[in-house]
Amino acid sequence: MRTRHKSAAAVAVFTTLAVLVTLAGCGAPARKGRYSGTVKVSGSTTVLPLSQEAATEFMALNPRANVEVQGGGSSVGVAQLMQKVVDVGNSSRELKGDENNGTLVDHRIAFDIIVIVVNPSNPVDELSHEQVKAIFTGKVDNWKKVGGPDKEVVCVVRDQASGTREVFDEKALDSTKEHPMESTPSAIECASNGVVREIVGTTRNAIGYISFGYVNNKVKAVTYGGVEASVADASTGRYPMARYLHMFTRGEPEGAVKGYIDFVLSDPFQTEIVSQEYIKIKDVTVK
Amino acid sequence: MSAQARQAGIRLGALNARERNVKYLMFACASLSVLAIMLIFLFILRESLPAIRQLGVRNLFLSADWSPNVSNPEAGSYGMLAFINGTIMTTLSAMLIGAPLGIGAAVFIDQFAPPSIAQVVRRGIELLAGIPSVIIGWFGLTLLVPFIARLTGSSGYGMLAASLVLVVMALPTITTLSAETLRSLPPELQEASVAMGATRWQTVYRVLIPAAREGLLIAVILGMGRAIGETMAVQMVIGNARQLTFSPLQRTSTLTSRIITDMGEATGVFRSALFAQALVLLILAMVLIVSIRLISRERKH
Numbered sequence: 001m002r003t004r005h006k007s008a009a010a011v012a013v014f015t016t017l018a019v020l021v022t023l024a025g026c027g028a029p030a031r032k033g034r035y036s037g038t039v040k041v042s043g044s045t046t047v048l049p050l051s052q053e054a055a056t057e058f059m060a061l062n063p064r065a066n067v068e069v070q071g072g073g074s075s076v077g078v079a080q081l082m083q084k085v086v087d088v089g090n091s092s093r094e095l096k097g098d099e100n101n102g103t104l105v106d107h108r109i110a111f112d113i114i115v116i117v118v119n120p121s122n123p124v125d126e127l128s129h130e131q132v133k134a135i136f137t138g139k140v141d142n143w144k145k146v147g148g149p150d151k152e153v154v155c156v157v158r159d160q161a162s163g164t165r166e167v168f169d170e171k172a173l174d175s176t177k178e179h180p181m182e183s184t185p186s187a188i189e190c191a192s193n194g195v196v197r198e199i200v201g202t203t204r205n206a207i208g209y210i211s212f213g214y215v216n217n218k219v220k221a222v223t224y225g226g227v228e229a230s231v232a233d234a235s236t237g238r239y240p241m242a243r244y245l246h247m248f249t250r251g252e253p254e255g256a257v258k259g260y261i262d263f264v265l266s267d268p269f270q271t272e273i274v275s276q277e278y279i280k281i282k283d284v285t286v287k
Numbered sequence: 288m289s290a291q292a293r294q295a296g297i298r299l300g301a302l303n304a305r306e307r308n309v310k311y312l313m314f315a316c317a318s319l320s321v322l323a324i325m326l327i328f329l330f331i332l333r334e335s336l337p338a339i340r341q342l343g344v345r346n347l348f349l350s351a352d353w354s355p356n357v358s359n360p361e362a363g364s365y366g367m368l369a370f371i372n373g374t375i376m377t378t379l380s381a382m383l384i385g386a387p388l389g390i391g392a393a394v395f396i397d398q399f400a401p402p403s404i405a406q407v408v409r410r411g412i413e414l415l416a417g418i419p420s421v422i423i424g425w426f427g428l429t430l431l432v433p434f435i436a437r438l439t440g441s442s443g444y445g446m447l448a449a450s451l452v453l454v455v456m457a458l459p460t461i462t463t464l465s466a467e468t469l470r471s472l473p474p475e476l477q478e479a480s481v482a483m484g485a486t487r488w489q490t491v492y493r494v495l496i497p498a499a500r501e502g503l504l505i506a507v508i509l510g511m512g513r514a515i516g517e518t519m520a521v522q523m524v525i526g527n528a529r530q531l532t533f534s535p536l537q538r539t540s541t542l543t544s545r546i547i548t549d550m551g552e553a554t555g556v557f558r559s560a561l562f563a564q565a566l567v568l569l570i571l572a573m574v575l576i577v578s579i580r581l582i583s584r585e586r587k588h
Contacts, residue, residue: 073551075357096358154442154538160357161551180362182354185369185530186538188444189548202433203442 035259036064043077043090073161089248092163110278113212114241117219138184155187156208213277338559351531360555369531374541381453389461397469416459424520427452444526447535457510468502501586518543
């Protein structure tokens with residue numbers, strides 16, 4: 001027992017040293033402590049991981065700055081920004097309605113592509129816009145009608161708070177403010193991209209939609225309207241189900257808030273972190 | 288009065304004062320919990336009033352069209368019938384499976400098992416009660432759901448999976464309380480029955496279970512109380528859908544799982560409608576508690 005404790009202690013000491021060395025190494029070139037003060041951030045759960053990662057790295061570079069990041073969903077982020085509860089509102093959708101009153105400044109931080117995925121055992125490889133709409137609104141409830149096996153369709157969608165769902169409803173289901181379209185009441189609602197992938201990956205007759213960065217070999221991406229989801233086609237607009245991820249501020253950002261957003265847009269962060277799941281903002285040419 | 292006696296009197300006075308203080312402290316504790324329950328009830332009632340007033344009882348409680356609108360809550364529909372149905376269906380079917388299982392286990396512990404084995408079973412069931420619901424839910428998600436999917440060709444998510452998860456959650460309550468009830472029966476009952484030449488099974492079936500009927504019923508109702516409020520485990524396996532369904536293989540939601548799925552983004556009447564769901568849940572739980580009171584009063588007579 002005693003030796004195990006000792007070695008645990010040694011590991012702890014070593015880890016602490018390693019972290020300290022790393023932090024010192026990071027801090028050195030960047031004029032330590034250029035920004036100070038507290039930055040409060042909330043909003044989209046899609047943006048949350050990016051925002052959090054940026055906060056951690058930003059605080060390591062600027063020890064006197066403090067960035068607090070919370071989720072809650074795009075609408076919550078924008079609402080809290082307007083109520084001056086937070087300094088930055090993360091959003092996975094554009095401003096709408098009352099939100100768009102000219103006081104908020106948009107910072108596009110990444111580009112996201114929504115991919116339609118099915119279980120790998122499903123022989124269906126391509127779906128048209130109409131087919132996708134019919135499937136997700138419940139008009140088509142059997143795979144047979146779109147060239148698949150005679151099996152019930154299980155739709156997997158995101159929760160009400162999700163910006164991904166909002167964009168999907170708008171682009172794939174042609175939902176508008178006047179004629180809102182909803183996915184079928186029998187759809188499974190999930191709180192994250194990861195859960196959608198898990199359920200589609202383990203349920204034979206399932207179909208769902210997830211962010212481009214989440215696609216892996218557990219699920220099969222299908223072409224949408226004859227176009228395969230890809231960075232090239234999404235950034236030119238040929239693949240329609242794509243969107244920007246945003247950080248909004250009240251007016252032009254200043255001080256630590258500006259420092260934080262500049263950091264998110266900086267080349268190293270975009271290349272190393274953003275591009276793991278999304279498309280770097282510089283690589284996008286659409287709109 | 289001697290100095291000694293006076294001293295003793297003072298000490299006694301201090302002791303009395305402390306006695307009194309402890310009494311007040313305990314009274315404060317008791318009233319705090321009563322106060323908390325009342326405040327919760329009033330708060331939930333107040334928060335759900337806007338939805339009840341705006342939508343009316345019919346559109347809120349008797350409609351199964353739940354289509355919230357996040358950006359413009361007024362434009363959505365908030366009928367919760369599908370989730371009331373989901374809660375009642377999953378809880379009742381869980382009891383349909385859980386009650387015989389739990390009472391059976393209790394009879395085994397009380398009547399058939401040798402003491403050492405009874406002890407093992409009892410400890411095992413106590414352990415089961417201590418497992419956090421998220422773990423039971425995860426177990427349901429990774430084992431139960433694929434199993435049901437393979438067996439039935441459905442998605443696997445749905446009321447059947449939820450009910451089975453709830454059986455696991457309610458079983459410890461039912462078993463422990465049923466075993467307690469059986470143990471508290473007067474031994475003469477069993478002795479008389481055996482003396483009349485009844486077999487063990489006849490004794491259990493014809494004498495002990497009827498005699499313990501009220502206690503067993505209370506055990507099942509308390510198990511229901513556990514099942515009706517369960518959120519996490521149910522949300523993981525029920526499929527979080529919005530449809531009204533009576534098929535055990537179809538996806539739907541319970542009141543609890545719908546509240547947790549939707550509460551993140553809810554504002555205005557949407558939020559209020561979620562509180563109205565909480566109100567229904569609270570009333571269902573109260574009905575259970577009141578029925579326990581009624582049953583135990585009957586037992587005393």
